[in-house]
Amino acid sequence: MRASHVVGLAVASCLIVQGCGGTAFVLPPVSDREALLAAEEVDANPSLPQFPRSSAYYRETINRLDRHLTERVAAICARAETAECRFAFHYVDNDEVNAFTDENGDIYLHRGLLDHLESDEEIAAVMAHEMSHQIAGHVDESTRSVLLGALIGGLLMGVGAAAAGADQDGADAMAGVGMDYGGRVGLLTFSKEQEREADLLAAYVLARAGIDLQRAGRTFEVLAKLDGYALSSWRNTHPAGAERIVAWRKAVAEVDASTDKLPTMAID
Numbered sequence: 001m002r003a004s005h006v007v008g009l010a011v012a013s014c015l016i017v018q019g020c021g022g023t024a025f026v027l028p029p030v031s032d033r034e035a036l037l038a039a040e041e042v043d044a045n046p047s048l049p050q051f052p053r054s055s056a057y058y059r060e061t062i063n064r065l066d067r068h069l070t071e072r073v074a075a076i077c078a079r080a081e082t083a084e085c086r087f088a089f090h091y092v093d094n095d096e097v098n099a100f101t102d103e104n105g106d107i108y109l110h111r112g113l114l115d116h117l118e119s120d121e122e123i124a125a126v127m128a129h130e131m132s133h134q135i136a137g138h139v140d141e142s143t144r145s146v147l148l149g150a151l152i153g154g155l156l157m158g159v160g161a162a163a164a165g166a167d168q169d170g171a172d173a174m175a176g177v178g179m180d181y182g183g184r185v186g187l188l189t190f191s192k193e194q195e196r197e198a199d200l201l202a203a204y205v206l207a208r209a210g211i212d213l214q215r216a217g218r219t220f221e222v223l224a225k226l227d228g229y230a231l232s233s234w235r236n237t238h239p240a241g242a243e244r245i246v247a248w249r250k251a252v253a254e255v256d257a258s259t260d261k262l263p264t265m266a267i268d
């Protein structure tokens, strides 16, 4: 019963929230066959070495890359009509394999993920991906759907309880539960298209900063191998690793061929 509510809410949120499922920029297409071949590549070399360094090293590297990337990203923010082209990075000293951005515009990078990244270019790729969620306005879209999900969840559960003959206190309590469920559904709404869009924009952000895209691309091979270890929240929201590898390679080819080093807007 609850499960069907949750599915229904997710659909309702997507229908109502503008931009859900759509992207502002043209994404490189990835065929099933291409994704399958990339998955075979990943399986053929399953080694997943770690390169643990000190927290001081990570903090210094993040600060340096933050300045380097942020100084050169203005043109991409302008094209995406980003409200605030500012980024606040935070290093998190724990083992979780995770990186994320929140509704306040803060970006968190966990040591558990950084330990798997060999070069500064790879760390920069993760940073540029999280920046790109902000640049493309995904955080605003996601925050709206969290609020909307909570609202719809509250309404549906409250109405359901009232219909089932519960008194007002009971209906209010049920509405509270519904808001909680609805809100959590909303939290998962960085769609896979938004993740793909963040990867595409990241390629442009890195290129503008003069960062080697081939070296940065190892990040996506690492992420594909980490899929099995990642937090479920990461797995739920991020596209399958092999598909991302193919899309990244196509994004790199697109950036290399681009004369203005700006992503192409999708036509509405």
Ligand SMILES: [Zn+2]
Pocket: 129, 130, 133, 190, 195, 198, 238
């Ligand atoms: Zn992401």
